[in-house]
Amino acid sequence: MxxxxxxxxxxxxxxxxxxxxxxxxxxxxxxxxxxxxxxxNTSVSNNSFLIKNVNIIPMNKDTVLVGKMVYIKEGIIEKIADTIEVKGIEIFDGEDKYLTPGLIDMHVHVWDRYELGLYLSNGVTAVRNLWGMPMHLRIKDDVMEEHIFSPSFFTTGPKLTGSEFIGDDNLNLGHPSEAKDKIIEYKDKGYDFIKTYYGLDKAIFDAVIEQAQISEMDIVAHPSQKVPFSYHLNSQIKSIEHAEEIVQQPLQFDLDTVKLQPIIDSISQSKHTSYSPTLTVFNNIYQMMMDDAILDSEPLNYMNPLIKMDDSQRQFERWFNAKQKDPAIVNRIKSQHDFHLTVVKKLHEAGVTIISGTDGGIGVTLPGFSIHKELAFYKEAGLSNYDVLKTATVNASKTHSIMNQLGTIEEGKVANLLLVDQNPLVTLSSLKKPNYIFIKGRKLNRETLDSFNEKAKNRKNMxxxxxxxxxxxxxxx
Structure with missing residues (x-):
């Protein structure tokens, strides 16, 4: 004993x-x-400014407002005019540069707070995290209480999947009542949205939609293969994720533009549903197969070290081994990526609201940096610079009511702004390294933003x- x-x-x-x-x-x-x-950081805690001598790209219409002044009062755009007089406030000279709304990445996976700085450094002033965990609720609280510099932060709950999709990254549902209980629980905990994933059959999917409507929670859908693709065009579903899902599900990998058109038409008829193509994360499959040393490349030092050791490594090995078994897969992946550009072009031509998302934070898709690659793909697909910029600003902000105060430069909107040297309606790449960002009115210069990158690089927080x-x-x- x-x-x-x-x-x-x-x-x-x-x-x-x-x-x-x-x-x-x-x-x-x-x-x-x-x-x-x-x-x-008391030196940058001020959230009220009068910006003078600035050219505004408001993004509520395709125009440039030349030589304006902007009054930011406690993080909100109070007034925009040719001349504004306010006493006792710091004046910031825009030096004839361009003021744009901050970028919004609508599909990310955040693993630590270092990544918040990476998003800010790249001009991303709002993110929608699509795999919620308890740590994300703490981040959300700190952002809402304005304790930390961070993009405006929104998050789904855990991914809801069918019972056979076993894995620690899935919340497996076996019965409709369980789905309803989880949605009620996630609402109570403070998650913003519901994320649906693979394997949800009709009964469970119906329960998710029903309870989400009762609980007033928007759904973000990674399409389930157990219901028709058109089933995701429900008014409670505010966005569908991944262009590749159109190829994999309704098209069954047949890269046929004739067969594609009816699918595009059905999506366009659903005026309440946006589409997030996430072209970057799929293209990165091709990049991994083309570069055997990609995991040792300098950009990968910005990935969370646990993700790099686990998910990045596993994804690389999967596609490296696939290439060894069948070299032709490289061209098939490239062809599918090219077809995704056609999907984006067709969605745009049909009037579907496209929202920019990257899947940043997983595989080799870098937090923050990847949005510029995503926007470049939309440009390659044939969208104008204005329409490209809409995907990461006004389009994104209209997806959910709780994001409506973002995405444009208008009186009454949150002052999440970028100041860049060149007009992005002419030179899209000018968004990559903004001179300044304003996050809820607080101004961060390029030196500070670069320091955020350095802090995140090679971090030891596995x-x-x-x-x-x-x-x-x-x-x-």
Whole structure:
């Protein structure tokens, strides 16, 4: 009996030690991102400015408002005019540069707070996170309370999948009542949206839609193969993700533009549903097959280290092995990517609202940086610079009512803004490294934004990320 008691004491002591180590690890990681704390950066905590001598790209119409002034009061655009007089406020000279709405990435996977700085550095001032975990609710709270510099932050709950899609990244549903209970739970916890994924059959899908409507939660749909593709054109579903899903499901990998057109027409008739093509993440399959050293490339140092070790490595091995078995797959992937450009072109011509999303944070798709690659693909697909910019501004902001205060430069809107050297309606690449961003009215210069990149590069927070993921498995599974 004494031996058992001693063993129990040892076990409890080890558990206590592990818990203590975990707490210290998370504290150290949190301390390493305190450069994002607004209260510790008093020099940039001001959120009221009078901007003068600036050219505005409002994005509520295709125009440039030349030589304007903008009054930002406590993070909100108070007035836009040729001349504004306000006493006792800091005046910022736009130096005849261009002021645009901040970019919105509508499909990301955030793994740590370092990534928030990466998004800001690349001009992304709002993100929609599509795989919610407890840590995202804490980020959301800190953003709403304006404790940290971050893009405006919105998140779904955990991914809802069918019972056979086993994996720690899925919330498996086996019965319609379970689906309803989860949606009620996610609403209570503070998640913004519902994310549907593979394997949801008609009964469960109907339950998700019904309860989401009752709970007033928009649905973001990664199409389920167990219901017709047209089933996702429900008014409760505000966006459908991935151009590749059109190829994989209704087209069954037949890259036929004649067969594509009826699908495009059906989507266009659903005026309440936007489409997020996420061309970048699929194109990165091709990039992995073309570059055997991609995991050791300098850009991959911006990936979360746990994701790089696990997901990036697994994806690379999957496609590297596929290429070894069948070299022709490289051309097939490239052909499908090219067909995705046609999908985007057809969606645009049909009047479908396209919203920019990258799937940033997984595989080799870099947080923040990848949105510029995504926008370049839309340009390649034939969209004008104005229409390209709409996908990451006004189109995105109209997708959900809780995002309506973003996406344009108008009086009453949130002051999430970029100041760039050149007119992006002429030179789209000018968005890549904004001179300044305003996030809820607070001004960050290029030097500060570059420091966010450096802080995130080669970060050593693998264990901290694993602990937060373990928390998710314990709480949400």
């Amino acid at each position: 004494k031996i058992i008691k001693r063993l129990l004491k040892i076990v409890f002591a080890l558990i206590g030690l592990l818990v203590l180590i975990g707490i210290i690890t998370l504290w150290v990681d949190a301390s390493s991102t305190n450069y994002l704390d607004i209260n510790k 264990i901290a990320t694993a602990l937060r993921y373990l928390e998710n498995l314990i709480i949400e599974k």
